[in-house]
Amino acid sequence: MLGVDDVAGRVGTIGFRCRGCGACCRRVAEDSNLVLVSPAEVRAIMAATTMAWDEVAEPYPEFIDAGNGGEYTLAWCVRRTADACIFLCEGRCSIYAHRPWICRTYPFMLVDDDLMVSECPGIGAPISPRDAQALGADLCSRQAAEGAEEAGLRGVFERTTVPPGRRAVIDSEGVKVVHG
Known part of the structure; x- marks a missing residue:
């Protein structure tokens, strides 16, 4: 895994300003604009907004056949309208202080020891060493959090079954049946 200084150096070389x-x-x-969120991130947004789980998050849209008439997916996403994230209000993020890791680190992502960069108009702009x-x-904290979520999910997945004929999300907290 890359250390913070290595990642900061790479970000500084690329440059970025939102x-x-x-x-x-x-x-x-x-x-x-599909923003994957962990159960912990959903709960943090719920606490900040007083919204319910199903108001904040929706199941990842691709379901897998469980073989018993049920289906499952392995992730949650921030809810969206037809046009945007539900938290985009008047062009600004209404949960900025509580935004998920993906939003906090966009347009960058660590995949093992590679720094991936998504398309963004801010790429290439000068960035201060402090901001980098x-x-x-x-980015390093996000990678660690995603690794912990993946390990938790793996543990839950190995010991659970999807209820027959139901749709569910399997996450690090367990199996959550969803409606619709």
Whole structure:
């Protein structure tokens, strides 16, 4: 795994400054603004907004046949309208202080020891060493959180079954039956 200084150095070389355009929050293609969230992130947003789970999150849209008439998916996503994330209000994030890791670190993502960069108008802009360091720290924290969620999910998946004829999300907390 890369350390914070390594990641910050790579981010600094690439450069980035958020332009506040909100393009990453808008649907420009099918699932272009799909924001995966862990149960812990859903709960943090719920606490900040007093919204219920199903108001904050929706199941990842691709379901797998469980072989018993049921289906499951392995992730949650932030709810969206037809056009954008539900938390994009007047061009700004209404949960900015509580936004998920994906939003906090966009347009960057660590995959093993590779720094992946998504399309974004802010790429290539000068970034201060302090901001690169903060983003590097967030990316490393995100990678650790995603690893912990994956390990928890694996443990739950190995010991559970989807209720026959039902749709469910399997996450690190267990199996959650969903309606619709």
